[in-house]
Amino acid sequence: MKLYLAPGACSLAAHIALHEAGIDFDRITVDLRAKRTEDGADFTSINPKGYVPTLVLDDGSTLTENVALLDWIAQRSGKPLPGGELGRTRLLEMLAFISTEVHKQFGRLFFPTSDAEKTAALDKVAQRLQYLAGQLKGDYLFGNEMSVADAYLYVMLRWADGKGATVPAALQTYRQRLEARPAVQLALRHEGLDAK
Numbered sequence: 662m663k664l665y666l667a668p669g670a671c672s673l674a675a676h677i678a679l680h681e682a683g684i685d686f687d688r689i690t691v692d693l694r695a696k697r698t699e700d701g702a703d704f705t706s707i708n709p710k711g712y713v714p715t716l717v718l719d720d721g722s723t724l725t726e727n728v729a730l731l732d733w734i735a736q737r738s739g740k741p742l743p744g745g746e747l748g749r750t751r752l753l754e755m756l757a758f759i760s761t762e763v764h765k766q767f768g769r770l771f772f773p774t775s776d777a778e779k780t781a782a783l784d785k786v787a788q789r790l791q792y793l794a795g796q797l798k799g800d801y802l803f804g805n806e807m808s809v810a811d812a813y814l815y816v817m818l819r820w821a822d823g824k825g826a827t828v829p830a831a832l833q834t835y836r837q838r839l840e841a842r843p844a845v846q847l848a849l850r851h852e853g854l855d856a857k
């Protein structure tokens with residue numbers, strides 16, 4: 662299987678989650694501006710949406726969208742989901758929140774059209790992170806076992822820090838806890854990134 666990624670982009674979540682799950686995969690770096698893969702292929706011929714993460718399975722199926730990839734990795738990991746009967750639904754609820762309510766705000770921070778918009782987005786990110794800090798059920802979002810949602814939130818925390826959003830103290834400690842994990846360190850090393 663192949664994971665198409667860009668260093669430090671949201672594809673870092675699937676990258677971490679695959680390592681955490683112990684799934685073998687090849688990494689292919691994409692130049693998102695040029696829409697070219699590191700081996701010179703036209704990325705839009707692999708994912709017409711033109712964005713990462715993209716996961717191409719061994720049978721040739723192509724998976725896109727963070728929520729779908731992370732849910733697929735969670736199912737393939739063989740680890741039971743926390744939360745009993747509602748476990749998968751709760752995981753999807755969390756992934757959807759991170760995707761649509763946190764991740765999407767960063768578009769306004771990476772490409773702001775005005776200072777007012779940037780301030781509004783920073784406020785919104787801070788609000789959402791405050792909510793998420795209150796959702797920690799132990800060391801991680803769903804208890805003392807890390808889940809794919811934590812991998813996604815980890816990327817949001819890196820971005821929040823880079824853009825100067827207020828990150829609650831509980832999530833700063835949580836980030837350090839994640840950065841102590843070998844799978845996170847491996848993914849960071851592969852992408853040429855530093856922990857805090």
Ligand SMILES: N[C@@H](CCC(=O)N[C@@H](CS)C(=O)NCC(=O)O)C(=O)O
Pocket residue numbers: 670671672693711712713714725726727728760
């Ligand atoms: N809806 C997509 C959005 C993914 C996304 O925003 N990817 C960014 C990197 S974090 C990207 O590849 N942007 C390049 C582009 O849109 O041209 C998902 O959740 O997977």
